Amino acid sequence: MKTQITELLGIRYPIIQGGMQWVGRAELASAVSNAGGLGMLTGLTQPTPEALALEIARCRQMTDKPFGVNMTIFPTISPPPYAEYIEAIIDGGVMIVETAGNKAIEYMPRLKEAGIKIIHKCVAVRHAMAAERLGVDAISIDGFECAGHPGEEDIPGLVLIPAAVRQLSIPVIASGGIADGRGMAAALALGAQGVNMGTRFVCTQEAPVHLNIKQALVNANERDTRLIFRTLRNTARVFKNSISDEVVGIEHRPGGCEFGDIRPLVAGARGKAALEAGDVDGGIVTAGMVIGLIDDIPTCSALLERMVTECREQLSRAQSCFD
Numbered sequence: 536m537k538t539q540i541t542e543l544l545g546i547r548y549p550i551i552q553g554g555m556q557w558v559g560r561a562e563l564a565s566a567v568s569n570a571g572g573l574g575m576l577t578g579l580t581q582p583t584p585e586a587l588a589l590e591i592a593r594c595r596q597m598t599d600k601p602f603g604v605n606m607t608i609f610p611t612i613s614p615p616p617y618a619e620y621i622e623a624i625i626d627g628g629v630m631i632v633e634t635a636g637n638k639a640i641e642y643m644p645r646l647k648e649a650g651i652k653i654i655h656k657c658v659a660v661r662h663a664m665a666a667e668r669l670g671v672d673a674i675s676i677d678g679f680e681c682a683g684h685p686g687e688e689d690i691p692g693l694v695l696i697p698a699a700v701r702q703l704s705i706p707v708i709a710s711g712g713i714a715d716g717r718g719m720a721a722a723l724a725l726g727a728q729g730v731n732m733g734t735r736f737v738c739t740q741e742a743p744v745h746l747n748i749k750q751a752l753v754n755a756n757e758r759d760t761r762l763i764f765r766t767l768r769n770t771a772r773v774f775k776n777s778i779s780d781e782v783v784g785i786e787h788r789p790g791g792c793e794f795g796d797i798r799p800l801v802a803g804a805r806g807k808a809a810l811e812a813g814d815v816d817g818g819i820v821t822a823g824m825v826i827g828l829i830d831d832i833p834t835c836s837a838l839l840e841r842m843v844t845e846c847r848e849q850l851s852r853a854q855s856c857f858d
């Protein structure tokens with residue numbers, strides 16, 4: 536395939552695996568890249584910048600294709616050494632970075648100076664325009680359907696994608712709610728130059744996640760996600776399980792809630808342990824509405840080949856309306 540995104544990133548198919556905390560490790564990133572897409576390591580999944588450097592080297596041994604690193608940068612009370620993670624990426628020779636989070640812009644000059652291509656992921660057109668002004672190379676725009684942080688404005692992809700395409704000159708990557716060739720065809724028809732997926736890649740053979748979790752997502756339908764942290768204006772879309780139900784319950788208690796009230800339930804270490812042990816109710820499991828469209832656990836290669844074939848079929852089916 537040839538789009539502005541395949542050209543920009545040097546990849547065969549315009550299909551990107553978004554950064555995923557605890558999931559974006561070398562096994563998955565290299566499998567996506569070997570399948571013709573763009574795999575992505577998740578910087579902060581590694582406990583230190585030194586560990587990220589080793590993970591980059593490990594990924595490079597597993598693929599000779601381009602891959603990227605996600606850096607998710609939010610203001611926090613005790614921030615990780617973001618600048619050192621960025622240096623590990625540069626020193627590791629990675630040429631593509633997916634930035635996310637409202638503090639990411641602070642690190643863009645350094646990335647650009649090192650000649651790295653930046654895909655900035657955001658959830659609002661005005662944020663995309665600000666990133667374009669700062670010189671990023673592409674925007675991933677994440678609709679309300681997405682796993683993780685959809686923001687507080689609740690604009691679904693069907694509106695958000697063309698709204699971004701209309702306002703930006705740089706290529707737009709559609710993100711959120713895409714799991715198959717139909718979604719990919721729709722994204723291209725809306726003007727996107729590629730697609731970014733998270734949840735779909737969790738349900739692949741190569742994702743370093745316990746089979747119980749993958750199977751729970753396969754069994755789920757599109758109504759099985761929850762929005763947590765809504766009342767704290769830091770919304771996250773996650774899998775509906777007993778932990779996310781409890782969090783939402785606490786958030787809606789009379790008098791509201793503070794982060795401290797739910798902190799033990801949502802601890803990152805707990806979510807990580809749940810993914811590794813396959814304990815579906817053990818912690819927060821990030822997932823998007825698109826679980827309603829996922830029925831199997833293919834290899835990344837089988838997934839991408841199927842998506843591209845289906846995308847082509849769907850676009851020619853639509854084209855036939857004009858024959």
Ligand SMILES: Cc1cc2nc3c(=O)[nH]c(=O)nc-3n(C[C@H](O)[C@H](O)[C@H](O)COP(=O)(O)O)c2cc1C
Pocket residue numbers: 552553554555556558577605607634635656677680681682683684710711712713731732733734735737820821822823824825
């Ligand atoms: C398990 C999981 C963890 C995620 N962690 C991150 C993260 O650390 N940083 C980030 O920018 N996005 C994260 N995301 C969001 C994805 O990169 C992507 O934007 C999103 O999943 C797209 O929506 P979809 O799941 O409907 O494809 C995560 C998604 C999942 C499923």
